[in-house]
Amino acid sequence: MEVDRGLALEARGLRRAFGTVQAVVDASLAVPPGHVTALIGPNGCGKTTLMLMLAGLLRPDGGEVSVAGRDPLAEGAAARVHLGWMPDVLGTWDSLTCEETLTTFGRAYGLAREPARARAFDLLRTVHLSEYASQPARVLSRGQKQRLSLARALVHDPEVLILDEPASGLDPRSRIELRELVRALAADGKAILISSHVLSELDEMVDSAVFMSKGATLGADADAVVEKARRRWLITALPGTDVRAVLGDLGRPWEPVGDAPERAAVHVVDEADAAALLAVLVGAEVPLIAFGPAGSALEQAYLTMEEDRR
Ligand SMILES: Nc1ncnc2c1ncn2[C@@H]1O[C@H](COP(=O)(O)OP(=O)(O)OP(=O)(O)O)[C@@H](O)[C@H]1O
Structure with a gap:
């Protein structure tokens, strides 16, 4: 069956091996606009590998992906415009400040210099990092890096957000703010896929959940559970x-x-x-x-x- 290009984010039958390790064997999911879906499963079940494939950063061995109606591998640039990706660990450039990091990404997504700077300051306010605007991103704490990473994923106002463990390292107040921000983004029509091991936190944040076990998504059985x-x-x-x-x-x-x-x-x-x-x-x-x-x-x-x- 073909993927439904009308859905904001969809995957069908994805699989990927690393040598003899079958990281993802059969993963399917669908996230409509305005919907927050949790991706849940034990360590090593293939969540990050699946998210990398959805984000077009890793080539699947088989299966199909659609991001805002585009195939992230065949139409990389067209899909990336619609996709915000927050990795589990943010890589930073040693020489750039927080503001420059966001401005650079804004420029890479085609914003002119001043709008990119304005967007950077806006987002730093959103994630409560304004006072670190001129600090090198590398000096941030783990939780602050998570917040900068989220801001970076939002730079180009994408329709689809894939967030890998966004709450990890955040203090209690930042977790509440993350939850509120995710709900506000969904209310604005974004489709959001979010992985976390802190399940009690996801309860209030998500509309539905996709469970993964040993590289496979579990489908309707899990909904009944x-x-x-x-x-x-x-x-x-x-x-x-x-x-x-x-x-x-x-x-x-x-x-x-x-x-x-x-x-x-x-x-x-x-x-x-x-x-x-x-x-x-x-x-x-x-x-x-x-x-x-x-x-x-x-x-x-x-x-x-x-x-x-x-
Ligand atoms: N680049 C790689 N090379 C070899 N094996 C890999 C690679 N990336 C992932 N794997 C393996 O694939 C499996 C799935 O890993 P993955 O990181 O996707 O799991 P995860 O569900 O995100 O785990 P966690 O909850 O611990 O973050 C694991 O067995 C892992 O060791």
Whole structure:
């Protein structure tokens, strides 16, 4: 099947080996405009290799890629205009300041000198690096380099953004700002693919997730696991309470959470079902201290899939 050139970013059946190592064996994904998609998987499963192929920086052994309707390998320049790439580690030029780094990239994307400088200062403000404008980029801390790298990916206002571990090295405030910036960019119509190992953080940032395992994307099976994880709620009562027994008496299936009988997980149908269960537990005078969704759905789904692999 051919890729749909109407989607902002699409890949089908991508594969790539390094010698005898099959880094990516079968990867497919699609990101429409205005959508943030997470790329999730364990170390070495092929995320960076896949992202490099999507960005046109690595030749696939097979499969197809489309960036804003262009093939990044066959029509490199045309695709690059629409693509912002943030690598997991920013390479910097020793002699250039932060402002010069961004201006140089702006110029490379065809901006005239003054608009390129103005864009550089704007972006430095966006990523809170204005005070480092005249500092050499090499002196920045790891987190500051990440922010400069994000600014560099945005220089030419691309329609598609591929961000490899953008939150790594960022302090808590910068992570919140990154999340807000990513959502604002999506609201502006950008298609964004983002990889991260901090899944709880992705929960609030992304619209959907693509899971990868051993070089392959997992497709619709993974969506069902995420959906199930979203409906997993945790119940915690005062120590000494046997929540499991109460749920058993109610005929409600439960899963253990560690060894403590005062904690259990249940799968609710929806929020109304959760509310009804809460009312029953309170009515039965169970001394509850917490009742709510079991944390990050992406994290839950990831752990479930890892478990299945063993
Ligand atoms: N240039 C290369 N030469 C040889 N092997 C490589 C090369 N790049 C990646 N690999 C191998 O391909 C596999 C996938 O690597 P990749 O960096 O894509 O994984 P990843 O999912 O991004 O990992 P992480 O989460 O640790 O960043 C790994 O086994 C890795 O050792």
